[in-house]
Amino acid sequence: MLWKLSNRAIALKSSAIREILKITEQPDVISFAGGLPSPNTFPIQEIKNAFNHIITADEMSGSLQYGPTEGYAPLRIWLAEYLSRRDHTNIKPNQVLIVTGSQQALDLIGKALIDKGSKVLVETPTYLGGLQSFTQYEPEYISLESDEKGIIPEKLNDKTASDANFMYIIPNFQNPTGRRLSLERRQQLAEKAIRNNLTLVEDDPYGELDYQGHRLPSLYKLAPENTIYLGSFSKILAPGLRLGYIVANEKLINKLVQLKQAADLHTPSLTQRIAYHVIKDGFLDNHIPTIRKLYGHRCQAMLKALQKYMPTTVTWNKPEGGMFIWIELPKNINATELLSEAIQHKVAFVPGETFFANAIRTNCMRLAFVTVPEEKIEQGIKILANLITNWSDILEESPTIM
């Protein structure tokens, strides 16, 4: 039997992340690969209480029945208030669409804004999952010049901006680099977007994970009409609930609601209600600081280990939040080949090359520090550093094998 596959299905390649996540399931591997939140941060007791409340409060039928595509109304109202207060904006509940994890938001946005050949501006590098979603709608990617502070708005000319269907950007503690876009660049970018009628897709799963609790203004705040803001409960509550949300102008939300209806009718009613009952009375105000503290310590542990063990030819950034450190290896080391060897030594990471839409670079890697306890972080970095040192020596001796 030969199925008549679509061009997009034929073009699919097996995902590097998929294969890697399989490896990290082995318990003896020290995995810096998956961007999995630490299970220590899951509010199990609060989720149990929420479920028991739903049962006793006779909310069970509503939790098990079909629900509105837009999402559970009290959760949308809560989010509008929470985000308006947190970001000093004015968001109405009708501007909020609940989605089945913010990965679904990326898929819906691809559907809504990309025709074959549409120009999509992305950071260099950018989130692999975003590329996977958008690619199905066959855009042309334009990778924007970026440095350790994120994209460089000055280098984006008005023609490129006004020709693009949208820019995809993760301003806070980006996946994969961990970097944060500076205030000045946010202002420049917002101005450029407004001037050129450019839509900004602001993906913000890590914004709450600022170790110092010092939040920079969102692009949505700076250019609300131009911005589609994506948020997630995966990093502050639990990813297995698959709960995210989109905030945008109500007219655009209405289009996205129709696309969501065709995609899965609505996000599960039960998980939405559980999340709502966990968070509605201010739980996150106390919970998020405990996550920041845990991840901040693990980040410091990894930075310390890198400093202690890595050869001087290796460089990395110092994140102020989030889950990731981005490593630059000597140019002649291929991180994918390094991974094959690292796995034999029971250490895993994600090679950087999967995160580039164009102009792929092979000598970088993404390390996630949040799932691994501090003592294992040191152990894993030491193993990686030894491998890199050995590779550097070998490559120096016999440059022909490059």
Add this chain to the structure above:
Amino acid sequence: MLWKLSNRAIALKSSAIREILKITEQPDVISFAGGLPSPNTFPIQEIKNAFNHIITADEMSGSLQYGPTEGYAPLRIWLAEYLSRRDHTNIKPNQVLIVTGSQQALDLIGKALIDKGSKVLVETPTYLGGLQSFTQYEPEYISLESDEKGIIPEKLNDKTASDANFMYIIPNFQNPTGRRLSLERRQQLAEKAIRNNLTLVEDDPYGELDYQGHRLPSLYKLAPENTIYLGSFSKILAPGLRLGYIVANEKLINKLVQLKQAADLHTPSLTQRIAYHVIKDGFLDNHIPTIRKLYGHRCQAMLKALQKYMPTTVTWNKPEGGMFIWIELPKNINATELLSEAIQHKVAFVPGETFFANAIRTNCMRLAFVTVPEEKIEQGIKILANLITNWSDILEESPTIM
């Protein structure tokens, strides 16, 4: 701000079902519109027990963490065994993909099998949600000749069959008509599919709701290599959990897994585990017959009321299972106009025209009998019958208003 919408987003029209579902939320409306399972059938106590088991068995971290895109492994194993036993087939766990409700299956299949202009064969009429999902990938629909027993395989010529990317078909108690494809036609269709390398997308959310418990062989059983089988827990457990599944050849499942990863990473871990713990020890074997009995009674109540009140110019089918009765009105009555009036009399239904891909017919309607108690069924049908009688009289008197 003007967003650069994709052609598919521009083409979206507001959905009739959406607007109707809003009306049915008013508690004083007798709604035959939404295909909502009766909340009386939701196994609330069993779901509570399953949740408490997950909590005490220390499964909570797994329920809240990211999980595999394919779905929760024990649930896939359970489904492979259950379906193999029920349908006398041989399905392996790797052939099962868990999805966020079977609506997502339709979206993933559209992504995997439709390019712009691809030919998709559909029943006349067919499920609106299927059309909504597929239309986003811009197929050309070919509506197949169908009668009260479903599509007529003899009327499908080999050229049309071999040119199509797939046929979308609901063989059991179809939405919207309630009809079931006969055994003879299933065999003819399977043969035709095998001969012409035609993919059959067999959507089977209602198959378990056979009032006599007399199951006909699935198309998957008759042509396993050609068939993609879609199942759902929405009608036998609870739709708010948003749990469905796809069964197909493993190679095709692998493509669909990649598309699902880009769509929402995976179906929520918590709902999958809850469902698994509810059903794993044979719960459905006792539960499904209670649903069949309830729905069978409500179907009889509606058929009786139709017989009692409807004018002789109105015809309908007698379903052997499922949730719907399909009504044919006199040709000069427009069901959408009738709905506007019916709503003023606090009765709702879905006009038939939304279910046609081509050659729309306006004088039919879908009645769902499962959510409404028996005494309300009689009351609602009486109101509808009176309206139709009045309309028939008026139209007879002044044919020029047609």
